[in-house]
Every structure is written in C-alpha cells, then in structure tokens.
Amino acid sequence: MKFLEQTAYFKYGPNEFSKGSFQSLEEISLIHPNEVVWLNTIGLEHQVEMRHLIERHKLEPFLIKLLKDEDQSNKVIPMQDLLFLSINVLQADRMDLETEQMFFIVSPDFVWTIQEVADDHFHWIRDRIEDNSGIIRQKKGDYLLFLLLESIISNYQSTFDRIYSDPKFENLSHKEVGKPAFTAELEERKQQLFKVKKAVSSLRDTLLKCENATLTSLSISYFSELKEQSINLMNDIDFELYKMDSTTNLIFSVQGHRLNEIMKTLTIFSVIFIPLTFMAGIYGMNFENMPELSWRNGYFFLLGVMLLVGCVSVWIMKRNKWF
Template identity: 45%
Template sequence: MSKSPKKNKANKSDNVLQTTSSYTYSIESYSKNEYKKVEDIVFDYKSTSVQWLNIYGLNFDNDFKKIIIQNGLDEFLINLLSDDDHRNKVIELDNCLFMSIKAIHYKNEEFLSEQMMFVCGPNFLWSIQEIKGDYFGHIRERISDNKGVVRKKNADYLLYLVIEAIIDNYFETYEVLFEKIQHLKDLSNVKPSPEFAVKLENNKQDLFILKKAISSLRDAINRFDKIQLENFETNYFSELKEQANFMIDDIDFDLQQLESSINLMFNIQSHRLNEVMKTLTVLSVIFIPLTFMAGIYGMNFKNMPELNTANGYYILLGIMAVMVISIIFYFKKKGWFD
C-alpha cells in the first residue's frame, strides 16, 4: 500500500537555506549559487542563463511566500505551495507554470509516496521535494560536466529531464515487480494454495499502484499540449507521453497474465476437487449395495431361511463380487477411469 512519509513539523523553524541548492548554467558557464538569506534568492529574467533552485521540505511557507513576492511570480503560487497534498497536475500561471507530482518509491517491498512541486519559467526551474535525496543526481552531473545538450537549452528542457528521471524510476520499479511475478506466471511446478493466491493478489495490487501513478503522471503531461507560456517549448514532453504509454501497456499485459494465472489456479483446484469427488462417488456406488446386503443378512431374526443354506455364505460373496465387477465395468464403459 502506498503511504506518505511523516512530515517533520519542526522544519517550520529550520533555516530553509540549509536544504537549498542552486545552480546557474549556460553554454559557456556553470556555477553553484550560495545564499546568506532568503532575500538573496532572485531569478534574473533578463539573463540568458538558466537557474535551477531546489529545496527539500514542504513546510517553509513563509520563505516560499518571500521568494514568490520578491521575484514577481503569480501570487496564486502561495496557495499552491502551502498545500502539501497535490495530485499530479499542471497549471499555467501568468509568467510561469506550476506542476505537482505525487511520486512513488518502492522500498522494502512497500510503496512510499513523495510530494514534488515545480515552478518553471523560460529561464528558471524551482523544484520542491518532500524527501531529501532524489533521482536527479545524473542531471546535475550532466549540467556540471556539460554533457549532452542540457546547457544549450532553456528551463523547459530541464523540466523535461526531471520528469524523465521520475519516469525512469518508475521503470526501475516495474523491473523489480516484473522479476517478482515471472515465476508466478508458470504454474507447471507450483502447487496452488491459499498462500500462493495471496501472493498473486499482492503482486497484482503492486502493479495496480504503479499503473495508477504512471497513468496520473501521463494525464498531467498531456496538459503541456495546452500550455501557451512564452518561450516554453512543449514538444519535448511528447516523448514522455510515449514512455508512459509503453509502461502502461506492459503493466496491462502483466496484469492479464496474472489474471490468467489466477483463473488457471482455480481451474486446477476445481479439477482436483472433481477428481476427489469422482473417486468418492465410485467407492460409494460400489460399497453402498454391498453394505445394504451385509446389513440385511446381519440382522438377528430367527426366521431367515437363507441362513440355513449350506453354501449361503459363498453364494452371497459371489453375488457381491458380480455386483462389484458389473459396477466397475459400467464405469469403465462410461469413461470414468480415463
């Protein structure tokens, strides 16, 4: 089951700068920014460089408000950033866009959710993460080492890389779940049992949680098609939609296979139960008439002529043997022993 990490309310009194990192880069240069106070965090809209501001923690409402006001950002962001439980969505504002992602982590066979929020303009990206530590280290390395085209692009491409990193994490989670379910699909060497059924159902639920997360993220990415923010390129995000669709297709295929495995398991159990019932039926049909005859001649009445017959015991055994042979022959003719 997916659950959110506990929020540390003590963060409200902590210094936001202790959890803040900032980088400025362009084709020619790269630098790491150091701030002594929140008022120093200013986005230079006239610069051709791109600035990436990252903050860990969601409880710095007053500091977020200062950053928004002193940078002239849409004040609706104050309400958006004060809410720490957003669904996946994209909202276009006056001079930037806001995106929230409910990311999931798969650790110790359990899903944990993390709220991420992004404020993006033509030349800046402000990312806010609930948990310290993320999957963006390789992006920082590409920026600092000037690998690829990231330093030739605007902040929209940086946002694309960040979302792609989140989707890559989902792919890694899917690969872990895929390995877990591989042996569950083949029932040839598995003895169906309640424990096995529970294991199948748990793996189905894990896949459903992952599918829900990636489907919601895909729906949010679709919103980029309607963004009309100046100097914001939306073509990058078409590739992300394709990646999300591929993963959803793979998950759907695995869910169908697991469903087939569950149905096959129940069919195997029903077949085994039918075989048991058939065996019990054959034995009952054979022994019920024998028991009936034995019960009759086991009664303690004085006037039973058959009891005085010299070969009565052997005659009765012969009749019983003929009955058993006849019943077995009948069942074999009907194909019950095939």
C-alpha cells in the same frame, strides 16, 4: 535555518556552472541573466520561507495557496510566464510503493522543485549539468523540466522491470502454481503493478495537460515525447496484468482439475461400496424370521454376491470410460 539546510541550487549556462547552498534567504535569487537556476527544496513545511521567496521575486501570489496544500491530486496550472505542476510521485525504492508530493514551478529562466522527502530521483541530471554532457546547458528551464519528468518516468520503468523480472514467476510448473503461497505472492505482485499503473496513468494525464497548456514562453514539444513514453509503459503494464490474469485462470483451472480428480475417485468408491453397504445393512438387522440366516453357506453366498456386484460396478465404469 532548516529551509536553507534543505535547499540547494544549480546555476548553469553554456559556459558557466555553479552549485551550492545558501546562508540566508536574501542570497536566493531565481533570476540570473543568460543562466538557468535550478532550486531544489526538500520538505513541504517551509511555508513562511517559500512565501517570502514568492513575494520577493514577484511571482504569482496564487502559488502561495497552491504550496500550502500538501495532499492534492496532479495539477497543471499555467500562470503568465510560469507553469505550476503538482505530481504525486511513486517512491520506487520502497517495497510498499508509497507516493510523495512534488511541486514544480517552471519558467524559461528557473525551475524550482519542491520534494516532500529526500529521494534523489534526479542525480543523473545533476551529473549531466556538472559534466556539461548533452545539450542541457544550451537549453532553458523547459528542457530541464522535460528531463525531470523523464527521470520520473524512467523511475517508474525501473519499478515495473523489477516487478516484471521476478524469477519466482518465470518457467512456472503446475506444482508451483497450485501452492497457496504462490497465489498470495501473485496477488501481491498484481497490487504493486496496479499502484505503478495508477501513478503512470496520472502522470500521463498531467503530460496531456502540459501539452495543451498555452504558454508562449515555454516549449510544449517536449511533452509529446514524454506522453509517448508513458503510454508505452502503460501498454507494457497492461500486457503484464493480462498475463497475470491468465496465470490466475491457470491456478483456478489446476485447482478445479485436482478437485475433479478427487471427486471422481470418491465417486468410484461410492458406486462400488454403496450397494455393498446396502446388503450388509439388510443382513445386519435383528429380525427372527430371516431364512437366509439359517443357511449353512449363507455367509459365503453373500460375500460372493458382494464380490459380483463390485466387479460389475467396476466393469460398467471402465466400459463408460469413467476412469
């Protein structure tokens, strides 16, 4: 059965630990005295098996409907002694930063995580449980949920650091800023940060809902720490976006300065050659009665006048510091 192949468990207590998979649905038990069960399922298509587990453990029937919705916004729904969370988690290892749906069903005695894809966001938590590192084995399911959500935030932080530390955007020169390829890369980087910001903002709102949830069986003090972490990350992203907006303004400023230099050069040549072109146009007309055409030195006289007009134009522009 595919559900059994894609479902694994961690079971732990202060002095006990075990992990593995199941051979049949009847082996799956979410409740063990003095132990916490972490059940992890990959894939959202196992509706029949998940319904069977919910009904056999007499969990809230509303969970069946919630798990059927494979495309939903972040939700926090308290249910008796359970807490249901639905989160769109950013796949930070992918360059396109797509999201996956993830469900959490949490009680003091068990945590059931259901992931859309097999991305391992939580490997360090498994290692900590197995090595009995820290206080996780002394805590209940709410602390495990805290670590799971903290891992997601840490994943977002790593994604932000990867985008932020791109060497292409360090020690920029005006020559690099003016390249069209740089502008395209900058815009792509901004779009990536906007995706991370959206994911962090959504997770922050989820943590606020968790903090306000009224469940006596679960501790909500952990969510305050997670909320602070998400807010700090949001501030870092906003500051980086502000810097990128400044870089964008610099690009426009450099491009505008270059355009002004080009227009100034063209204007100088226009001011010099427009009157010369005017004079050349007059004496290029084919009228019979043009006395100057019969002058012996008329050609040289006109060249001298043109040279004088050109020099006067240059002198006027230099005097007014136009270049």
